[in-house]
Amino acid sequence: MSAVYINSASCISAQDTLKENIFQNLVPENTVQIVKAIEPKYKEFIPAAMIRRMSKTVKMSSVASHYALQEAGISQPDAIIVGTGMGCSQDSEKFLKNVIDNHEEFLTPTFFIQSTHNTVAGQIALALQCHAYNFTYVNTSSSLEFSLLDAQLQISDGEAENILVGSTDEQTDRTMELYCLHNTIKKERDLPADYLTSTTNGVIWGEGASFFVIGKNKTENTYAKLSNIEIKNRIEINEVQDFIQDFLTRNNLQSQDIDAVILGFSGDAASDGYYNEAMKLFSESSLLYYKHLSGEFNTASGFSVFMACHILKEQKIPEVMMINSEKKEEVKNILLYNHLAGCDHSLVLLERA
Missing domain, CATH: 3.40.47.10 (Thiolase/Chalcone synthase)
Structure with a gap:
């Protein structure tokens, strides 16, 4: 596709x-x-x-x-x-x-x-x-x-x-x-x-x-290239890294190729463990979160896609979103990972256009 x-x-x-x-x-x-x-x-x-x-x-x-x-x-x-x-x-x-x-x-x-x-x-x-x-x-x-x-x-x-x-x-x-x-x-x-x-x-x-x-085509207003999407209804916490790694492999990428990862930390101790597991794969990437800005809701991932688009276009990462201090000179690939209460896990890969 x-x-x-x-x-x-x-x-x-x-x-x-x-x-x-x-x-x-x-x-x-x-x-x-x-x-x-x-x-x-x-x-x-x-x-x-x-x-x-x-x-x-x-x-x-x-x-x-x-x-x-x-x-x-x-x-x-x-x-x-x-x-x-x-x-x-x-x-x-x-x-x-x-x-x-x-x-x-x-x-x-x-x-x-x-x-x-x-x-x-x-x-x-x-x-x-x-x-x-x-x-x-x-x-x-x-x-x-x-x-x-x-x-x-x-x-x-x-x-x-x-x-x-x-x-x-x-x-x-x-x-x-x-x-x-x-x-x-x-x-x-x-x-x-x-x-x-x-x-x-x-x-x-x-x-x-x-x-x-x-x-279909890139324009002068283009924010990002939507490369791929993966959706799974349910996975176990110990399967998170395999879920992400398999997705990256299918897209001919390794974890170090991902410049920024936007994670859906919501403050819910019962389900945020999935994101903690995901972070372990990306020691060289900028780790970001966003629900302290938008709140949690069914389609909160729309806010993360919107922010990712602006990060790719402006080549800036807001300090208020950063979990770690890692920053690359250029942001080419952003991976978005989200779920709601441990269900409906999604991965979205965006690239700089």
Whole structure:
């Protein structure tokens, strides 16, 4: 399968990632249980009448996709592919609340129609009047990776040349309450969170939307070359190094060829051991982490892809992301490794374009 290019990258996150000089304005957050995305002024992009009917994830995705297409200089993508773990959960909660409050009678269908996971991809297509391939992946923490893999296959097979690929997830009050009860989210007594050497379970939960234009050809805006992706649902901690080593071998690389490794440390002691094992392979690489900037959520890897794109393009590594002090003169290859609570392990290899 041929490599493809990431020709634009846009992100709405807990950081102010829509502005310029992103690396200079990164602020870690480890003192609250839930971090919210910094939202743009939606009325500058979406008609006021439509804003009222949109859930947060649809609004974030509409703006992020607008920026991604604008940067790539494309008005009509050949396909729209979106990955999401929770979908439009705000509207899902509203619909279920109406079911309970109205005793299952006299229900309006609006919230139900807008609660489906493919609402985001559909709304973007409607706004663009795009009738091309439109698909949504719902694979928890590997939703974006499956979306990128689909785009890579579409381009390799000659089905498309420029594809809008995105990931998005939002927070909802009831879901956050349930996550707290389930101890998915850290207890207040365990804050501030230690992301790298945590002895407590649970994470700080975040949200966000990341969109990219994946193209067949390199352009003057190109951020990176997307070389390969590997996804496994479950592996044991003692299998992590073999999982990564096999991936590198298939790509004709050795561990010393990887200039930077971005790991998904979340501060959850129960599952961060996978990353500790992975680090042992890369003694000569820059080791980075990012969830202290974005929070943990189903598609948090979108934030790491966005940051990796900027690292490759700008040839700079933010100090706030560094685990070790190792820095190479040139960053050519970046490996991204992520999972959620020990499931859905993904590897993404990006190269300097």
